[in-house]
Amino acid sequence: MNETAATLIDRRRRECAAVMQTDDARAAIALHGTPVLLLDPSIVVRQYTRLRTALPFVRFHYAVKVCAHPAVIAALAEEGCGFDVASGEEIALLERQGVAPHRVIHTHPVKKPAEIGAALAAGIRTFVVDNEIELEKFRRGGAPDARLLVRLAYRSPHAGSDLSSKFGVSAERAEALVARADAWGLTVAGFSFHVGSQLDDPARFAAAIRDTAALMSRLERASGRRFTLLDIGGGFPIAYDRPVAALEEIARVIRPVLDPLAARYEILAEPGRVLVAESALLVTSVDGVAERPDGRWYYLDDGLYGSYSNVLTEGVHPLVFAERDLIAPAPPRRRATLAGPTCDSADVIARDCDLPDLRVGDLVVSPVMGAYTSVTATRFNGRPFTPVAVLTRVLLHHSRRSGMSRRSLSEAAPQA
Ligand SMILES: Cc1ncc(COP(=O)(O)O)c(C=O)c1O
Incomplete structure (x- = not known):
């Protein structure tokens, strides 16, 4: 069957869910907090x-x-x-x-x-x-x-x-x-x-x-x-x-x-x-929530001057899922704008995102974040580079066949 935009998004959602349920991903988030890039070589x-x-x-x-x-x-x-x-x-x-x-x-x-x-x-x-x-x-x-x-x-x-x-x-x-x-x-x-x-x-x-x-x-x-x-x-x-x-x-x-x-x-x-694009998933969390004249805004802890630099440099439209939506999107939902953490108003990751109501601290996940992301990130506003945690046993493509991960992640490696 030919893939449509809807089936692609569903596939990406399932891939994110598979990774996020692993011990590796949980351990990486516990170790580094957010934002963190989960890399599966x-x-x-x-x-x-x-x-x-x-x-x-x-x-x-x-x-x-x-x-x-x-x-x-x-x-x-x-x-x-x-x-x-x-x-x-x-x-x-x-x-x-x-x-x-x-x-x-x-x-x-x-x-x-x-x-x-x-x-x-x-x-x-x-x-x-x-x-x-x-x-x-x-x-x-x-x-x-x-x-x-x-x-x-x-x-x-x-x-x-x-x-x-x-x-x-x-x-x-x-x-x-x-x-x-x-x-x-x-x-x-x-x-x-x-x-x-x-x-x-x-x-x-x-x-x-x-x-x-x-x-x-x-x-x-x-x-x-x-x-x-x-x-x-x-x-x-x-x-x-x-x-x-x-x-x-x-x-x-x-x-x-x-x-x-x-x-x-x-x-x-x-x-x-x-x-490399499909090898990394970005996990961020909601730092702030605001009502503006154009609707609800969520402020994430990574943005265009960080891992979402692919939006600026490559014109990528990243998919963004609320973690709690990964198993099955549930109502109530609303259209919201997702912004990055810097005080530059160009730092907007995506508009019109279909999301459940999010609170400060909720996790948000973007798939396909391995290419032109960490390498083009900056330290604008004094923000540190997002750490990369290497998942050793997640095997996105094997996860359906072989169940979930067994071993834990290696240390986050510094950016070249
Ligand atoms: C000379 C050269 N080769 C290869 C690449 C990689 O291209 P792509 O990521 O489109 O495969 C680039 C990207 O800018 C490039 O400039």
Whole structure:
């Protein structure tokens, strides 16, 4: 049966209920209070397995920026996943976790010369460029064995975040960059792109791959060279408050284009959100209740400047459930506004939420809070970062099969 918005919300509610009933979740809330993010690394492993099954010939590099928690890195490293970094801090995090540099690619198109030097010294060899000034940095840095990927820009108006205006070049500009790299003795190994984050449009994904492959063939024919790498970026969407194309559906649409290319090129991808979004649940509590001219307002102890930063930076519409509604929503109910704890009036998480009457101290739960949440949180108003408790035995996806958790949580790990 195809999922509708209503059945999705019901599924998310049941997933939250399953986690919240576990000993792990209760122990985490008892230990940390609220707000607290409950992270289940087994969900990350499940998503990685789905990606590998759907696209078996693709080498995945998890985009560390999306959730840099050590438990996520450890789970993916253990599974053999590669990593995609954007800064020296992320390289250091991977080093601390024992990830070998040949498993790491650096995809930030604009870097300080010193960052390039440090990444090269750390053993990383695959980098992204999208302009001549950046190429020049590699020439001056003396990196003849670096494998450069030229990032292409594809507009994706339907993506949650279109990434084509800040970075990436047209096919024509890319061709000129390849010529310049040749002249400077640098190696352009291939091309990369990012179709836009949260892109619920498999055909757009397929078109970007097709266009890139066409450019690669054209340049190969013209110069007799052979490229070796094609990096198809990230962008796989996740169902927050409405259904989206499953990654298996996206794979079904892109494989006819991608499969023949796998014989000629090493295919890389940089998934982020699809791996981690579903792995974390945010538990907050009600700090205050007020009646305003537009109705009831609830003030939570986490907000847009904290874990709900995905609302600001990614346009996410988070689902928000009262804990007492998780088993079965009960009357009386009302429409209410949910606000964050800071004194900034932009700190509004959601409006028109269907909620039971809540009191100060009641728990409120949001699912799908693993991506672009803790990493983009700030300490605005002097508020501390929300702790992350790693659930070791919750297994959201196993909970129906195997009952609830047995072992307790590990210590909350600091944010990278
Ligand atoms: C270069 C790069 N790769 C990968 C990602 C991860 O994208 P997503 O979370 O859409 O999979 C991002 C996100 O901004 C990015 O900038």
